[in-house]
Structure formats: structure tokens, C-alpha cells
Amino acid sequence: SDELTQPPSVSVSPGQTARITCSGDAFPKRYAYWYQQKPGQAPVLVIYKDSERRSGIPERFSGSSSGTTVTLTISGVQAEDEADYYCQSKDSAGTYVFGTGTKVTVL
Amino acid sequence: EVQLLESGGGLVQPGGSLRLSCAASGFTFRNYAMSWVRQAPGKGLEWVSAISGGGANTYYADSVKGRFTVSRDNSKNTLYLQMNSLRAEDTAVYYCARDPIAVAEYFDYWGQGTLVAVSS
Numbered sequence: 258s259d260e261l262t263q264p265p266s267v268s269v270s271p272g273q274t275a276r277i278t279c280s281g282d283a284f285p286k287r288y289a290y291w292y293q294q295k296p297g298q299a300p301v302l303v304i305y306k307d308s309e310r311r312s313g314i315p316e317r318f319s320g321s322s323s324g325t326t327v328t329l330t331i332s333g334v335q336a337e338d339e340a341d342y343y344c345q346s347k348d349s350a351g352t353y354v355f356g357t358g359t360k361v362t363v364l
Numbered sequence: 365e366v367q368l369l370e371s372g373g374g375l376v377q378p379g380g381s382l383r384l385s386c387a388a389s390g391f392t393f394r395n396y397a398m399s400w401v402r403q404a405p406g407k408g409l410e411w412v413s414a415i416s417g418g419g420a421n422t423y424y425a426d427s428v429k430g431r432f433t434v435s436r437d438n439s440k441n442t443l444y445l446q447m448n449s450l451r452a453e454d455t456a457v458y459y460c461a462r463d464p465i466a467v468a469e470y471f472d473y474w475g476q477g478t479l480v481a482v483s484s
């Protein structure tokens with residue numbers, strides 16, 4: 258299956274760690290990418306090639322991979338991190354596939 | 365500074381047509397594959413279509429194949445999406461996005477989107 262499955266929601270208190278998983282048969286043979294989308298805004302690339310942080314993205318954002326699951330970790334969550342997060346990879350047809358999306362709520 | 369600016373969205377009746385445009389600036393447009401990605405109200409991201417830098421290769425999601433056509437004019441630094449036979453389920457914000465590597469890698473820049481509403 259080309260689907261990428263994410264938990265619908267993750268809730269975390271300020272200063273704690275949020276972990277967002279993304280599971281699919283694309284991994285580990287394909288790279289994972291992560292986007293942050295705040296309400297009313299376009300998505301923003303956060304992590305590329307599984308664990309590379311884009312320039313300008315805070316160090317509290319990190320990516321990792323293990324088997325068929327990739328994870329976006331936000332360490333020391335801040336209120337401004339409240340957003341939807343999407344993973345993305347390449348599907349079996351050689352085109353793009355997005356994960357189902359995870360809403361991160363900062364309590 | 366890389367900028368992508370979509371236009372052309374609006375309200376259209378089912379079965380109608382619409383052409384979206386994406387004006388690019390701040391980079392050498394012809395060197396990059398480009399895509400359209402859409403997001404229905406309250407839903408997730410869905411890749412729609414992609415085109416290689418030179419325009420020779422195009423790709424479509426099954427949901428739009430045969431109805432949508434992607435093209436580009438590298439002399440005008442503009443990406444297009446011709447949408448025909450529109451359906452209610454095509455209602456979404458349509459984003460254009462740049463792939464920094466090649467088709468089907470990832471997107472490093474996105475436009476702000478243009479809303480397409482299909483309704484009678």
C-alpha cells in the first residue's frame with residue numbers, strides 16, 4: 258500500500274516532547290519529508306531526507322527513521338508549534354504521497 | 365527570494381472549466397519541476413499534478429487524470445493548471461509548489477494558494 262498513516266492528533270504541554278509518527282511501506286527505502294501547516298497558511302518544509310533540518314527551522318525539530326515508521330520529534334514544544342504536520346514520500350508510481358496529517362495541540 | 369503566486373481560482377459550476385496560474389520569481393524557473401497540490405476544506409494535502417522543468421514530462425493523480433492538464437511557459441516563468449469537467453470534490457485550495465531536486469522528491473517552496481469552489 259502507498260498510504261502513509263499518521264495519528265490524527267497529538268497533545269503536549271509546553272516544554273514537553275511531541276512525537277509524530279508516519280507509517281507506510283514506502284519506508285525505509287524512500288526518504289521522508291515533513292511539513293508544518295498553520296491555519297490559513299501554506300505548508301512549510303521542516304525536515305527533508307528523513308532527518309535533515311531545513312535552514313531556519315529551530316533545532317527543537319528533528320526527524321528519525323526506524324523500519325517502516327518515520328518520526329518527527331519536537332523537543333521543548335512551544336505554543337507557536339501548534340499546527341498540522343504532514344509527512345510525505347514517493348509512492349510506487351514514482352509520484353508524491355502525503356500522510357494523513359496530525360494536528361498538534363499545545364495544552 | 366523565491367516567490368510563487370497563484371491566481372485564477374473562483375466559483376464554477378459542476379462540469380465547468382477553470383485555469384489556474386502560478387507566477388514564479390526569485391529563481392531560474394526552467395530548472396525546477398513544479399507541482400500542484402490541493403487541500404479540500406478541513407482535509408489533508410493531496411498531490412494533483414507535476415511537470416518537469418522543461419515541460420516534456422507530466423504526471424497526474426488518478427483523481428484528476430483525463431480532466432486536468434498541467435503546463436508551463438518558461439519564458440513567462442509561469443505554471444498552469446487547466447481544469448475541465450470540474451466536480452464538487454475538486455473544491456479545494458490549490459497550491460503550486462517547487463521541487464528542488466526532480467519530480468517526486470519533495471517541495472521546498474509553496475505559494476499561498478488559490479481557492480476553487482465547484483458548486484451550482
